[in-house]
Amino acid sequence: MAIIGSRIDGRLVHGQVANLWATKLDISRFMVVDDAVAENNIEKQGLKLATPSGVKLSVLPIEKAANNILAGKYDSQRLLIIARNPEVYLKLIEAGVPIEEINVGNMSQTDETKSITKSINVTDEDIKVFEKLVEKNIQINAQMVPGDRREDFVKLLNNRK
Template identity: 45%
Template sequence: MNIVGARVDERLVHGQVANLWTPKLQVERIIVLDEVAAKDEIQKSGLRMATPMTTRLSVLPTRVAADHLNNNRYGNQRIFIVAKKPQKFLDLLNLGVSLEMINVGNMSKKEDTTELTKQVNISSEDAEIFKQIATKGVNLIAQVNPSVDARDLMKLIDEKMK
Protein backbone atom coordinates (compact mmCIF):
# COMPACT_ATOMS: atom_id res chain seq x y z
CA MET A 1 0.00 0.00 0.00
CA ASN A 2 1.23 3.42 -0.87
CA ILE A 3 -0.96 5.57 1.37
CA VAL A 4 0.61 9.03 1.48
CA GLY A 5 -2.15 10.69 3.49
CA ALA A 6 -5.36 10.12 5.44
CA ARG A 7 -7.68 12.94 6.47
CA VAL A 8 -10.87 13.39 8.46
CA ASP A 9 -12.74 16.19 6.72
CA GLU A 10 -16.52 16.61 6.69
CA ARG A 11 -16.33 18.30 3.29
CA LEU A 12 -14.50 15.33 1.71
CA VAL A 13 -12.97 16.56 -1.58
CA HIS A 14 -12.96 20.37 -1.70
CA GLY A 15 -10.48 23.23 -2.09
CA GLN A 16 -8.01 22.27 0.66
CA VAL A 17 -7.90 18.60 -0.30
CA ALA A 18 -7.88 19.21 -4.07
CA ASN A 19 -5.68 22.29 -4.32
CA LEU A 20 -3.36 22.07 -1.31
CA TRP A 21 -2.97 18.50 -0.04
CA THR A 22 -3.16 16.65 -3.37
CA PRO A 23 -0.22 18.50 -4.98
CA LYS A 24 1.77 18.67 -1.71
CA LEU A 25 1.55 14.87 -1.28
CA GLN A 26 1.78 14.19 -5.04
CA VAL A 27 -1.47 12.21 -4.81
CA GLU A 28 -2.44 10.02 -7.76
CA ARG A 29 -5.71 8.64 -6.31
CA ILE A 30 -8.11 9.98 -3.71
CA ILE A 31 -10.23 7.37 -1.96
CA VAL A 32 -13.37 8.72 -0.29
CA LEU A 33 -14.74 6.41 2.40
CA ASP A 34 -18.48 6.99 2.40
CA GLU A 35 -21.21 4.36 2.17
CA VAL A 36 -23.91 6.87 1.17
CA ALA A 37 -21.88 8.70 -1.49
CA ALA A 38 -20.71 5.38 -2.95
CA LYS A 39 -24.33 4.63 -3.91
CA ASP A 40 -25.28 8.15 -5.01
CA GLU A 41 -24.32 9.16 -8.56
CA ILE A 42 -25.04 12.84 -7.87
CA GLN A 43 -22.69 12.93 -4.87
CA LYS A 44 -20.03 11.01 -6.80
CA SER A 45 -20.36 13.45 -9.69
CA GLY A 46 -19.85 16.42 -7.36
CA LEU A 47 -16.78 14.77 -5.83
CA ARG A 48 -15.39 14.07 -9.31
CA MET A 49 -15.81 17.73 -10.26
CA ALA A 50 -13.86 18.80 -7.16
CA THR A 51 -11.03 16.31 -7.84
CA PRO A 52 -8.05 17.59 -9.85
CA MET A 53 -8.10 16.33 -13.46
CA THR A 54 -4.73 14.60 -13.01
CA THR A 55 -5.99 12.61 -9.98
CA ARG A 56 -8.11 9.46 -9.96
CA LEU A 57 -11.06 9.23 -7.57
CA SER A 58 -12.64 6.20 -5.90
CA VAL A 59 -15.77 6.66 -3.76
CA LEU A 60 -16.15 3.43 -1.82
CA PRO A 61 -17.79 1.78 1.16
CA THR A 62 -15.15 1.16 3.84
CA ARG A 63 -15.13 -2.64 3.45
CA VAL A 64 -14.61 -2.40 -0.31
CA ALA A 65 -11.81 0.15 0.16
CA ALA A 66 -10.12 -2.12 2.73
CA ASP A 67 -10.36 -5.08 0.36
CA HIS A 68 -8.86 -3.07 -2.52
CA LEU A 69 -6.06 -1.68 -0.34
CA ASN A 70 -5.24 -5.01 1.31
CA ASN A 71 -5.09 -6.71 -2.09
CA ASN A 72 -2.87 -4.00 -3.62
CA ARG A 73 -5.44 -3.11 -6.28
CA TYR A 74 -3.88 0.31 -6.80
CA GLY A 75 -0.28 -0.86 -7.23
CA ASN A 76 2.22 1.94 -6.68
CA GLN A 77 -0.31 4.79 -6.94
CA ARG A 78 0.10 7.46 -4.26
CA ILE A 79 -3.17 7.28 -2.31
CA PHE A 80 -4.89 9.89 -0.15
CA ILE A 81 -7.85 8.63 1.91
CA VAL A 82 -10.58 11.02 3.04
CA ALA A 83 -13.59 10.39 5.32
CA LYS A 84 -16.09 12.57 7.14
CA LYS A 85 -15.75 10.84 10.51
CA PRO A 86 -12.95 9.12 12.45
CA GLN A 87 -15.03 5.94 12.76
CA LYS A 88 -14.32 5.16 9.08
CA PHE A 89 -10.58 5.11 9.80
CA LEU A 90 -11.04 2.91 12.88
CA ASP A 91 -13.08 0.53 10.69
CA LEU A 92 -10.34 0.58 8.05
CA LEU A 93 -7.68 -0.23 10.67
CA ASN A 94 -9.84 -3.05 12.07
CA LEU A 95 -10.10 -4.45 8.53
CA GLY A 96 -6.31 -4.76 8.33
CA VAL A 97 -5.30 -1.54 6.56
CA SER A 98 -2.16 0.02 7.99
CA LEU A 99 -2.03 3.78 8.54
CA GLU A 100 0.88 5.74 9.99
CA MET A 101 -0.87 9.06 10.44
CA ILE A 102 -4.32 10.63 10.20
CA ASN A 103 -4.73 14.36 9.71
CA VAL A 104 -7.90 15.78 11.25
CA GLY A 105 -8.69 18.80 9.13
CA ASN A 106 -12.32 19.83 9.50
CA MET A 107 -15.03 18.75 11.91
CA SER A 108 -17.68 21.44 12.35
CA LYS A 109 -19.08 22.78 15.60
CA LYS A 110 -22.26 21.12 16.85
CA GLU A 111 -24.23 21.21 20.10
CA ASP A 112 -22.37 18.25 21.60
CA THR A 113 -18.83 19.13 20.50
CA THR A 114 -15.78 20.69 22.13
CA GLU A 115 -13.56 23.00 20.12
CA LEU A 116 -9.99 21.68 19.85
CA THR A 117 -8.99 24.15 17.11
CA LYS A 118 -11.06 26.57 15.03
CA GLN A 119 -11.56 23.81 12.45
CA VAL A 120 -11.73 20.73 14.70
CA ASN A 121 -14.68 20.23 17.04
CA ILE A 122 -15.25 16.77 18.47
CA SER A 123 -17.81 14.97 20.59
CA SER A 124 -16.92 12.70 23.50
CA GLU A 125 -17.73 9.77 21.18
CA ASP A 126 -15.24 11.09 18.60
CA ALA A 127 -12.62 11.44 21.37
CA GLU A 128 -13.09 7.76 22.31
CA ILE A 129 -12.71 6.72 18.67
CA PHE A 130 -9.53 8.79 18.33
CA LYS A 131 -8.17 7.14 21.50
CA GLN A 132 -8.84 3.70 19.98
CA ILE A 133 -7.08 4.75 16.78
CA ALA A 134 -4.09 6.04 18.77
CA THR A 135 -3.78 2.71 20.63
CA LYS A 136 -3.20 1.11 17.22
CA GLY A 137 -0.02 3.17 16.81
CA VAL A 138 -1.46 5.80 14.48
CA ASN A 139 -0.13 9.34 14.85
CA LEU A 140 -3.08 11.79 14.99
CA ILE A 141 -2.58 15.42 14.03
CA ALA A 142 -4.77 18.47 13.53
CA GLN A 143 -3.65 20.44 10.48
CA VAL A 144 -6.01 22.48 8.33
CA ASN A 145 -3.60 22.84 5.41
CA PRO A 146 0.08 22.20 4.62
CA SER A 147 1.13 25.81 5.32
CA VAL A 148 0.26 25.67 9.05
CA ASP A 149 1.98 23.64 11.74
CA ALA A 150 0.52 20.28 12.68
CA ARG A 151 -0.70 19.91 16.26
CA ASP A 152 -0.83 16.70 18.27
CA LEU A 153 -4.52 15.78 18.34
CA MET A 154 -4.27 13.56 21.42
CA LYS A 155 -2.62 16.38 23.40
CA LEU A 156 -5.45 18.71 22.34
CA ILE A 157 -8.02 16.14 23.47
CA ASP A 158 -6.24 15.69 26.82
CA GLU A 159 -6.04 19.46 27.36
CA LYS A 160 -9.56 20.41 26.34
CA MET A 161 -11.80 17.43 27.14
CA LYS A 162 -11.44 16.94 30.87
Protein backbone atom coordinates (compact mmCIF):
# COMPACT_ATOMS: atom_id res chain seq x y z
CA MET A 1 0.00 0.00 0.00
CA ALA A 2 1.22 3.45 -0.88
CA ILE A 3 0.05 5.23 2.28
CA ILE A 4 3.18 6.05 4.26
CA GLY A 5 1.58 8.48 6.69
CA SER A 6 -1.68 10.16 7.67
CA ARG A 7 -1.56 13.52 9.43
CA ILE A 8 -4.11 15.90 10.90
CA ASP A 9 -2.85 19.45 10.56
CA GLY A 10 -5.02 22.55 10.36
CA ARG A 11 -2.36 24.26 8.26
CA LEU A 12 -2.29 21.39 5.73
CA VAL A 13 0.97 21.83 3.77
CA HIS A 14 3.45 24.16 5.49
CA GLY A 15 7.10 24.19 6.57
CA GLN A 16 6.98 21.29 9.04
CA VAL A 17 5.10 19.04 6.64
CA ALA A 18 6.91 20.17 3.49
CA ASN A 19 10.42 19.97 4.87
CA LEU A 20 10.57 17.76 7.94
CA TRP A 21 7.87 15.13 7.43
CA ALA A 22 8.33 14.81 3.66
CA THR A 23 12.06 14.25 4.13
CA LYS A 24 11.75 11.91 7.13
CA LEU A 25 9.15 9.72 5.41
CA ASP A 26 10.63 10.08 1.88
CA ILE A 27 7.25 11.23 0.55
CA SER A 28 6.65 11.45 -3.20
CA ARG A 29 3.05 12.78 -3.02
CA PHE A 30 1.03 14.87 -0.60
CA MET A 31 -2.69 14.21 -0.71
CA VAL A 32 -4.69 16.97 0.92
CA VAL A 33 -8.20 15.64 1.54
CA ASP A 34 -10.69 18.43 2.08
CA ASP A 35 -13.99 18.95 0.27
CA ALA A 36 -13.88 22.77 0.58
CA VAL A 37 -10.22 23.24 -0.33
CA ALA A 38 -10.64 20.98 -3.38
CA GLU A 39 -13.11 23.58 -4.72
CA ASN A 40 -11.01 26.65 -3.82
CA ASN A 41 -8.45 27.56 -6.48
CA ILE A 42 -6.74 30.18 -4.33
CA GLU A 43 -6.15 27.73 -1.47
CA LYS A 44 -4.96 25.08 -3.94
CA GLN A 45 -2.44 27.53 -5.40
CA GLY A 46 -1.11 28.27 -1.92
CA LEU A 47 -0.69 24.57 -1.25
CA LYS A 48 1.16 24.12 -4.55
CA LEU A 49 3.56 26.91 -3.57
CA ALA A 50 4.21 25.24 -0.20
CA THR A 51 4.89 21.82 -1.75
CA PRO A 52 8.61 21.13 -2.22
CA SER A 53 9.99 20.40 -5.67
CA GLY A 54 10.07 16.69 -6.37
CA VAL A 55 6.88 16.07 -4.38
CA LYS A 56 3.56 15.83 -6.21
CA LEU A 57 0.36 17.30 -4.77
CA SER A 58 -3.24 16.15 -4.99
CA VAL A 59 -6.03 18.21 -3.42
CA LEU A 60 -9.16 16.09 -3.45
CA PRO A 61 -12.61 15.84 -1.92
CA ILE A 62 -13.07 12.86 0.41
CA GLU A 63 -14.97 10.62 -1.99
CA LYS A 64 -12.55 11.09 -4.89
CA ALA A 65 -9.54 10.57 -2.60
CA ALA A 66 -10.99 7.28 -1.35
CA ASN A 67 -11.84 6.12 -4.88
CA ASN A 68 -8.37 6.97 -6.21
CA ILE A 69 -6.60 5.21 -3.34
CA LEU A 70 -8.79 2.12 -3.56
CA ALA A 71 -8.30 1.99 -7.34
CA GLY A 72 -4.53 1.74 -6.76
CA LYS A 73 -3.77 5.05 -8.46
CA TYR A 74 -0.92 5.82 -6.03
CA ASP A 75 0.42 2.33 -5.38
CA SER A 76 3.84 3.15 -6.84
CA GLN A 77 4.18 6.36 -4.79
CA ARG A 78 4.92 7.19 -1.15
CA LEU A 79 1.76 8.99 -0.07
CA LEU A 80 1.24 11.31 2.91
CA ILE A 81 -2.44 12.06 3.49
CA ILE A 82 -3.13 15.39 5.18
CA ALA A 83 -6.47 16.59 6.53
CA ARG A 84 -7.62 19.33 8.90
CA ASN A 85 -9.72 17.15 11.18
CA PRO A 86 -10.36 13.56 12.24
CA GLU A 87 -13.75 13.37 10.52
CA VAL A 88 -12.01 13.16 7.13
CA TYR A 89 -10.15 10.05 8.28
CA LEU A 90 -13.28 8.44 9.67
CA LYS A 91 -15.00 8.92 6.30
CA LEU A 92 -11.97 7.57 4.40
CA ILE A 93 -11.81 4.50 6.65
CA GLU A 94 -15.55 3.92 6.35
CA ALA A 95 -15.09 4.07 2.56
CA GLY A 96 -12.55 1.24 2.85
CA VAL A 97 -9.23 3.12 2.79
CA PRO A 98 -6.74 1.09 4.86
CA ILE A 99 -5.43 3.61 7.38
CA GLU A 100 -3.87 2.09 10.48
CA GLU A 101 -2.31 5.11 12.15
CA ILE A 102 -2.95 8.85 12.32
CA ASN A 103 -0.49 11.50 13.47
CA VAL A 104 -2.13 14.53 15.09
CA GLY A 105 -0.22 17.75 14.49
CA ASN A 106 -1.58 21.25 14.79
CA MET A 107 -5.29 21.76 15.49
CA SER A 108 -5.95 25.45 16.06
CA GLN A 109 -7.68 26.96 19.05
CA THR A 110 -11.16 28.46 18.69
CA ASP A 111 -13.91 29.45 21.10
CA GLU A 112 -15.31 25.89 20.87
CA THR A 113 -12.10 23.96 21.51
CA LYS A 114 -10.44 22.38 24.53
CA SER A 115 -6.66 22.44 24.73
CA ILE A 116 -5.02 19.00 24.63
CA THR A 117 -1.45 20.27 24.14
CA LYS A 118 -0.13 23.73 23.35
CA SER A 119 -0.76 23.10 19.64
CA ILE A 120 -3.65 20.61 19.66
CA ASN A 121 -7.15 21.85 20.41
CA VAL A 122 -10.28 19.78 19.90
CA THR A 123 -14.02 20.31 19.85
CA ASP A 124 -16.51 17.98 21.52
CA GLU A 125 -17.35 16.69 18.03
CA ASP A 126 -13.64 15.99 17.33
CA ILE A 127 -13.49 13.97 20.56
CA LYS A 128 -16.47 11.85 19.45
CA VAL A 129 -14.80 11.21 16.08
CA PHE A 130 -11.48 10.29 17.71
CA GLU A 131 -13.37 7.83 19.92
CA LYS A 132 -14.95 6.24 16.82
CA LEU A 133 -11.49 5.94 15.25
CA VAL A 134 -10.19 4.21 18.38
CA GLU A 135 -13.15 1.80 18.22
CA LYS A 136 -11.93 0.91 14.71
CA ASN A 137 -8.48 0.10 16.17
CA ILE A 138 -6.77 3.09 14.58
CA GLN A 139 -3.56 4.02 16.38
CA ILE A 140 -3.50 7.78 17.04
CA ASN A 141 -0.38 9.62 18.14
CA ALA A 142 0.63 13.23 18.64
CA GLN A 143 3.95 14.37 17.21
CA MET A 144 4.50 17.85 15.80
CA VAL A 145 7.83 17.15 14.09
CA PRO A 146 9.84 13.96 13.56
CA GLY A 147 12.37 14.91 16.25
CA ASP A 148 9.67 15.17 18.95
CA ARG A 149 8.71 12.24 21.11
CA ARG A 150 5.58 10.43 19.90
CA GLU A 151 2.80 10.55 22.43
CA ASP A 152 -0.28 8.37 22.68
CA PHE A 153 -3.00 10.81 21.66
CA VAL A 154 -5.75 8.86 23.40
CA LYS A 155 -3.93 9.19 26.74
CA LEU A 156 -3.51 12.93 26.16
CA LEU A 157 -7.18 13.20 25.30
CA ASN A 158 -8.29 11.23 28.35
CA ASN A 159 -6.14 13.36 30.63
CA ARG A 160 -7.91 16.55 29.45
CA LYS A 161 -11.54 15.42 29.54
